[in-house]
Amino acid sequence: MNIPTELRYTKDHEWVRAEGDIGTVGVTDYAQDQLGDIVYLDLPAAGATLVQTGNMGEIESVKAVSDLYAPVSGEVLEINQATVDEPEAVNKEPYGKGWLIKMRLSDASELEGLLTNEAYDELITREMEESTD
Amino acid sequence: MLNPEDDFGAMLTFDLSRPGRIGTTLPPLDVPEAPLPSNELLRDDLTLPELSQMDVVRYFTQLSQRNFSIDTGFYPLGSCSMKYNPRVNEVAARLPGLADVHPMQPQETSQGALALMHSLQGLLAEITGMDDVSLAPDAGAHGELAGILIASAYHNSNGGSRRRVLVPDSAHGTNPATAAMAGFEVESIPSNADGNLDLDALTAALDANGGSVAALMLTLPSTLGLFEPRIEQIAELLHNHGALLYGDGANMNALLGRVKPGDLGFDVFHLNLHKTFSTPHGGGGPGAGPIAVKAHLAPFLPTPHVEKEDSGCYTLATPERSIGRLGLFHGNFGVLVRAYAYIFSLGADGLRGISEAAVLNANYLLVRLRDAYRLPYDRSCMHEVVLSGSRQKAKGVKTLDIAKRLIDYGFHPPTIYFPLTVDEAMMIEPTESETKETLDAFCDAMLAIAKEAEETPDLVREAPTRAPLRRLDEATAARKPVLRWKLGLE
Numbered sequence: 129m130n131i132p133t134e135l136r137y138t139k140d141h142e143w144v145r146a147e148g149d150i151g152t153v154g155v156t157d158y159a160q161d162q163l164g165d166i167v168y169l170d171l172p173a174a175g176a177t178l179v180q181t182g183n184m185g186e187i188e189s190v191k192a193v194s195d196l197y198a199p200v201s202g203e204v205l206e207i208n209q210a211t212v213d214e215p216e217a218v219n220k221e222p223y224g225k226g227w228l229i230k231m232r233l234s235d236a237s238e239l240e241g242l243l244t245n246e247a248y249d250e251l252i253t254r255e256m257e258e259s260t261d
Numbered sequence: 262m263l264n265p266e267d268d269f270g271a272m273l274t275f276d277l278s279r280p281g282r283i284g285t286t287l288p289p290l291d292v293p294e295a296p297l298p299s300n301e302l303l304r305d306d307l308t309l310p311e312l313s314q315m316d317v318v319r320y321f322t323q324l325s326q327r328n329f330s331i332d333t334g335f336y337p338l339g340s341c342s343m344k345y346n347p348r349v350n351e352v353a354a355r356l357p358g359l360a361d362v363h364p365m366q367p368q369e370t371s372q373g374a375l376a377l378m379h380s381l382q383g384l385l386a387e388i389t390g391m392d393d394v395s396l397a398p399d400a401g402a403h404g405e406l407a408g409i410l411i412a413s414a415y416h417n418s419n420g421g422s423r424r425r426v427l428v429p430d431s432a433h434g435t436n437p438a439t440a441a442m443a444g445f446e447v448e449s450i451p452s453n454a455d456g457n458l459d460l461d462a463l464t465a466a467l468d469a470n471g472g473s474v475a476a477l478m479l480t481l482p483s484t485l486g487l488f489e490p491r492i493e494q495i496a497e498l499l500h501n502h503g504a505l506l507y508g509d510g511a512n513m514n515a516l517l518g519r520v521k522p523g524d525l526g527f528d529v530f531h532l533n534l535h536k537t538f539s540t541p542h543g544g545g546g547p548g549a550g551p552i553a554v555k556a557h558l559a560p561f562l563p564t565p566h567v568e569k570e571d572s573g574c575y576t577l578a579t580p581e582r583s584i585g586r587l588g589l590f591h592g593n594f595g596v597l598v599r600a601y602a603y604i605f606s607l608g609a610d611g612l613r614g615i616s617e618a619a620v621l622n623a624n625y626l627l628v629r630l631r632d633a634y635r636l637p638y639d640r641s642c643m644h645e646v647v648l649s650g651s652r653q654k655a656k657g658v659k660t661l662d663i664a665k666r667l668i669d670y671g672f673h674p675p676t677i678y679f680p681l682t683v684d685e686a687m688m689i690e691p692t693e694s695e696t697k698e699t700l701d702a703f704c705d706a707m708l709a710i711a712k713e714a715e716e717t718p719d720l721v722r723e724a725p726t727r728a729p730l731r732r733l734d735e736a737t738a739a740r741k742p743v744l745r746w747k748l749g750l751e
Contacts, residue, residue, distance in 0.1 A: 162684075164661075165736030190735045191678040193434075215740065259651040259684035260635065 129252065130157040132223055136199070136239055137248035142184075143223065144199040146239055151200055154227040155187065155218060158252045163189035166215040171196075171228055176204045178231060180238050185228075187218070200238045202231040274320055275748065278310035284317060308748050327729060329673050331542075335699050339645045339676035339688025340433065340484060342514045342536035346599075350539060353602035354595050364590035368576055374594065375575035379567040381601045382551075388604075388612070389510075389530050390521025391553035395562040396597055397587045401511060404531030404550025405439040405478070410584045411529060411554065411561040412476045412505045413443055418561075418582060421503070423475035427466060429458050431485055431680040433509060436478040445475060452682055456485045456638040463498060471502030476529075480509040481522065482643035484680040484688070486623065488515075496526025505529065505558075513537040514692065515620055515644035518613035522553075529554045538600035549596040563587045618693035619644040622700060626689055629704040633711035637683050645690035649683050658714040658721050660685040665732060666713070666724035670706035 135143040141159035145152045160166065168188035178184055178198035185196045208227050211217045218226035233239075243251065297303060312320075329336070336343040354360060362374045382394040398404035409426065416423045426440035430449050437447040448466060453459040458479070467474060477499055482488045489495065496506045508522050508530035514537045516522070522530045534540045534549040542548070554562065564586050565577035577591070607615070620643050627636065627646040634648040650660035664674035664687070676688040691700055713721050725731060 165739075167736055167739035188739075190739055192681055216736070256655070259649065260655050 129161070129249075130223070131245045131249050131252075133245045135223070135245065136242035137245070137251075138181075138197065138199045138242060139251060140197045141252075142197060142199045144239070144242065146233065146236065149233045149236060150205070151202065151231050151233050152227050153184070153199055153229045153231060154222055155196070156248070156252075157222045160219050160222045160226075163187065163191060163194065165190045166218045169212050169215050169218075169228065171207045171212060172204050174204050174206055178202055178204060196228070198231075199242060200231070200233050200235070202234045204229055204231050206230040273746070274310040274312060274317070277312055277316055277320060280311060282311040282313055282316075284312055284314045331694075334671055334673060335691075335695060335703055336673040337675050337689045337691050337703065338673060339486075339647070339679070339690040340511050341542065341676070342511075342533070342644075342690060342692055343542065343673075344514070344536075344539055344692040345694035346539050346541050347603060347606065349606055350599035350602045354598045359598050360595075362594075364594075369574070372575055375567050375577070377601055378591065378594075378597060379569055379575050381597055381604075382567060384601070384604050385532060385551055385553055388517070388521070389513075389527075389532070389553040390523025391527075391530060392523075392556040393559040393562060393566075394551055394553045395566055396549065396551045396592045397563040397565065398531070398550040398552060399588050399593050400548040401509075401531060401533040401536075401550040402435040402439060403587060404533075404552045405435055405507075405509065406442060407550075407563055407584065407587055408507050408529040408531055408552050408554075409439050409443045409445070409476065409478075411552070411558050412507065413445075414561045414582065414584050415505070415558055416475055416503075419503075421472070423473050423504070425470070425474050427463070427474060427477040427504075429479065429483070431456075431483050431682045432478060432480060433484060433511060436480075436509060440478065450477070452483075452485075455640070456483065456487045457489055457491065458483075458495060460491060460494065460498075463495065467498060467502045467504070471504065474499070474502060474504040476505040476507045478507040478509060480512055481525070481527075482512050482515050484512075485638060485647050485683070486512075486515075486642040486645040486688070486690075487638060487640065488643055492525045500526070511536060512644060515616055517616040517619075518609060519616050523555065527555075529558055534596055534600040539603045540596045540599040547593040547596055549593045549600070551592075565591060615693045616644070619691075622691040622693060622695060623689070625697075625700055626691055626704060629701075630707055633708050634687070644692075645688055647680065647683055648687045648689065650685035650687060653711065653714045654685050656714060656718065658718050660687055662721045662724060663687070663707075663710055663714070666710045666721045667706060668725040669727045670709070672703055672706060 135145050137143050141156045143154055143156050166187060166189050170186040172185055178201060180198055180201045182198050183195060184198040187194050187196055207229050211226050331343050358373055362371050378396055382396060385394045386392060398407045424446055425448055426445040427448050427450050428436045430451050440447045450462050450466060451459045481492060499506050505528040506526055508527040510530050510532040513532055517537060529552060531550050531552045535542050560581040561584055562580045564579035564583045566580055567575055568578040569575055623642050623644050623646045627642055630648060634650060635652050637649050650663050660677050664677045667674045679686055679688055710721060
């Protein structure tokens with residue numbers, strides 16, 4: 129499972145790439161693999177204010193609809209309309225073309241509380257073990 | 262002419278149409294000619310297929326033969342109770358006095374139909390241990406909506422505006438959808454390691470803000486096919502906070518004749534006549550989702566409600582503080598007749614036999630399949646068993662592949678990827694209708710597929726290979742749905 133080192137992760141399987149006070153947000157490779165083919169995204173509009181761990185819309189696959197949670201607080205600057213139009217981008221490039229939201233971070237210190245790539249790797253390894261024992 | 266190899270997805274009556282071919286002959290006019298309506302109301306550009314009667318009969322008969330139904334094979338779709346639909350129900354529903362009654366005819370001329378509805382209300386109240394029943398909802402989710410609207414009206418009448426509905430994380434998706442439709446905020450309550458509702462989480466949610474909770478929507482047994490052993494404690498917790506306990510009766514087949522939801526503390530409970538009471542499902546016929554309530558909720562029942570007057574006559578009445586009308590006329594009357602026939606043809610002992618055989622059959626599957634597939638909760642199940650395909654997934658064969666492979670073995674796949682709390686879930690409900698031989702054949706197929714997943718995984722991943730169509734592209738169907746066919750568009 130692909131887990132880039134430069135990103136920070138949530139236990140709900142979102143990632144964030146911080147560059148200055150701008151954060152790009154998406155869902156992880158593990159999340160897209162668990163969900164299966166993504167068919168629909170419901171994302172907040174540009175200008176919306178997100179609160180860390182609060183609702184950030186919904187992601188729907190052929191299996192199920194899941195809530196998205198904001199990894200950090202801040203204002204939505206842009207949503208990835210190309211991915212909304214063709215959500216298979218999330219399956220193909222979850223860390224690339226399949227990003228979901230760009231936001232202006234209101235509190236960069238929140239990033240400290242997120243999981244590193246090692247911690248996230250441990251989390252999903254544990255999840256996978258629990259589901260097969 | 263249809264060819265068995267043809268792709269029925271592409272074949273329409275229009276493809277068989279030939280200009281000038283006519284399927285009917287009208288007799289010579291033997292009544293005085295009447296003027297037609299004005300020209301604006303008439304059109305000659307209406308495109309209709311032109312076929313002979315034989316073509317039409319063959320087209321639809323062949324289409325119907327492509328359908329997999331409970332009449333053609335084992336259909337263990339979890340939470341759907343795909344049981345035998347006894348033919349005596351159809352005999353009853355076709356009795357002229359019941360089949361030919363018109364919903365707009367005067368009540369004094371439809372007393373028999375009203376008497377049947379009144380009697381069915383009483384039977385369902387007895388079976389659920391509740392005080393009153395409405396037959397108005399036309400489907401399970403419609404019953405849920407009615408139940409939650411009743412809960413809302415009840416709290417409003419008590420002067421309290423309660424904004425939240427609690428829903429376990431294993432709930433049917435219709436539960437949170439219903440609560441949201443009715444304008445509530447939905448709060449998910451987790452399950453614990455045994456698959457039961459996490460009572461600490463429920464207590465915490467109620468202690469935090471119990472005064473804003475309108476109801477907990479609980480399925481019993483749960484969607485994991487497990488009986489909630491602390492149900493009475495759950496009811497007490499809610500009632501202590503003034504909240505109601507809503508029961509989703511989708512799984513009533515497990516309890517029939519043995520457990521009355523009313524005795525457990527439920528305030529409102531819906532039934533699916535098309536599941537528990539053997540009326541045809543979905544495309545096979547309309548549904549019915551009656552709701553049963555305790556006395557304190559009876560004044561809020563939808564209209565019409567059948568009541569018996571002192572004179573002995575039956576009448577359609579509107580309860581004092583009714584939430585109003587949910588649909589046209591009196592609900593799906595034909596479905597009600599079939600359920601009534603089912604209850605009377607079985608009697609109390611027969612209904613108890615249903616739940617006994619349904620639970621026994623599911624546990625038989627559990628025991629035969631538990632070594633090949635992961636059993637997420639190691640305890641006896643009720644009327645359905647939830648297994649996980651996670652061991653197979655670790656080797657590259659997903660639950661979806663297993664489900665598709667079952668089609669090759671001649672079985673309808675079980676419900677998959679639900680409940681959401683179980684990874685790679687397979688929810689298997691055999692119902693009471695099946696023989697041991699059928700159950701064994703299904704288990705043999707499941708065991709064979711588990712073996713194939715180890716030895717020849719491509720065989721499973723490529724399934725179905727023996728169905729009229731191979732693996733369908735579900736993702737594109739969901740991403741770019743084509744919902745309407747238009748003439749001339751390919």
